[in-house]
Amino acid sequence: MESGGLLLWALPSALLLALLLQLSPRLRFRAKVLSYCALCLMASALTAPACLLWNGGRTVENMRIIKNVVRSFKYLYGLRFDVKGLEHFQVEGPCVIVSNHQSVLDMMGLMEILPDRCVQIGKRELLYFGSVGLIMYLGGVIFINRKSTSNAKSVMSGVGQAMTTDNVKVWIYPEGTRNGNGDLLPFKKGAFHLAIQTQVPVIPVVYSSFTTFYNPEKNLFTSGRIRVEVLPPIHTSGMTATDVTELCDTCYTTMRETFFRLSGTARRVNGSTPHLAQ
Numbered sequence: 001m002e003s004g005g006l007l008l009w010a011l012p013s014a015l016l017l018a019l020l021l022q023l024s025p026r027l028r029f030r031a032k033v034l035s036y037c038a039l040c041l042m043a044s045a046l047t048a049p050a051c052l053l054w055n056g057g058r059t060v061e062n063m064r065i066i067k068n069v070v071r072s073f074k075y076l077y078g079l080r081f082d083v084k085g086l087e088h089f090q091v092e093g094p095c096v097i098v099s100n101h102q103s104v105l106d107m108m109g110l111m112e113i114l115p116d117r118c119v120q121i122g123k124r125e126l127l128y129f130g131s132v133g134l135i136m137y138l139g140g141v142i143f144i145n146r147k148s149t150s151n152a153k154s155v156m157s158g159v160g161q162a163m164t165t166d167n168v169k170v171w172i173y174p175e176g177t178r179n180g181n182g183d184l185l186p187f188k189k190g191a192f193h194l195a196i197q198t199q200v201p202v203i204p205v206v207y208s209s210f211t212t213f214y215n216p217e218k219n220l221f222t223s224g225r226i227r228v229e230v231l232p233p234i235h236t237s238g239m240t241a242t243d244v245t246e247l248c249d250t251c252y253t254t255m256r257e258t259f260f261r262l263s264g265t266a267r268r269v270n271g272s273t274p275h276l277a278q
């Protein structure tokens with residue numbers, strides 16, 4: 001009797017939900033994004049005890065465990081990565097890796113190629129994302145307060161010391177925020193100060209545009225293929241603080257060119273007339 005009653009309600013409700021998801025692209029998009037967030041929260045909650053048992057606490061070694069978990073997410077969302085240039089990660093010692101940042105899905109692209117002993121710089125608000133914040137903490141993510149330049153700078157100088165003493169690579173999104181509009185935002189300079197202060201190479205990484213399969217404005221979230229290129233290291237030995245702007249501009253120009261080439265899209269010159277990418 002009870003199971004019959006349950007079926008009477010559950011079946012029509014499930015059918016109604018399926019119908020709504022079919023009819024409303026907005027709802028479908030939101031449901032898929034929500035499923036991604038739920039997956040991240042759940043996977044983090046399950047991975048955190050494994051990190052604690054295996055490595056005892058906050059350490060970059062946990063990134064290996066996190067990487068292996070996150071790398072399986074792409075199968076659930078039908079995403080595939082075509083990666084080129086991984087050999088450029090074979091530098092001796094620490095380096096600063098810079099890449100473009102399009103959406104929360106970037107985490108999958110990050111974990112797809114993350115080299116060993118590499119931590120990311122993240123905004124400190126991420127620490128309060130429940131189990132996701134916990135797993136980031138355990139993986140050694142360095143949290144900065146973007147609202148305070150002086151705080152961010154002092155955290156970054158601590159990072160510089162740790163990089164050399166602990167032989168750690170640091171991954172930074174120099175745009176400083178997500179940008180899914182099919183172009184790169186101007187770069188902030190923290191990553192380049194860090195590389196020059198520690199005299200380590202900068203390795204640019206570029207992911208092609210997500211706009212063909214992920215676009216919140218169009219309620220689009222389908223399967224897709226992402227082209228990734230790890231570019232050759234740019235050495236900074238001998239550079240000083242006066243070279244930061246030039247280094248930043250060189251990286252920006254090279255990465256933007258690569259972004260348009262990988263995405264096969266039109267590029268804006270000075271933000272105006274679009275030209276076909278070569």
Ligand SMILES: CCCCCCCCCCCCCCC(=O)SCCNC(=O)CCNC(=O)[C@H](O)C(C)(C)COP(=O)(O)OP(=O)(O)OC[C@H]1O[C@@H](n2cnc3c(N)ncnc32)[C@H](O)[C@@H]1OP(=O)(O)O
Nearest residue numbers: 043044120122123149152156173174176188189190191193
């Ligand atoms: C199982 C599931 C698991 C899921 C979890 C898996 C873990 C994945 C982790 C992924 C984490 C991803 C996180 C991504 C993010 O959160 S991105 C946002 C945070 N990151 C950044 O913001 C990095 C980029 N930002 C910078 O580099 C900025 O420069 C910053 C240091 C933050 C300062 O920014 P801001 O206050 O806006 O100032 P400016 O950049 O305009 O700089 C002002 C002047 O200061 C000079 N400057 C900057 N940095 C330095 C420095 N280190 N030393 C000396 N001087 C510095 C800069 O040159 C400016 O001066 P001038 O204009 O040049 O005179």
Ligand SMILES: CCCCCCCC/C=C\CCCCCCCC(=O)OC[C@@H](O)COP(=O)(O)O
Nearest residue numbers: 037040041103104107128129130132176177178
């Ligand atoms: C108990 C608290 C529950 C909190 C619930 C939080 C729900 C969100 C859960 C999971 C979302 C998965 C997040 C994966 C982390 C990806 C990192 C990321 O992409 O952060 C964005 C940051 O780079 C830039 O931020 P802004 O573009 O400036 O904004």
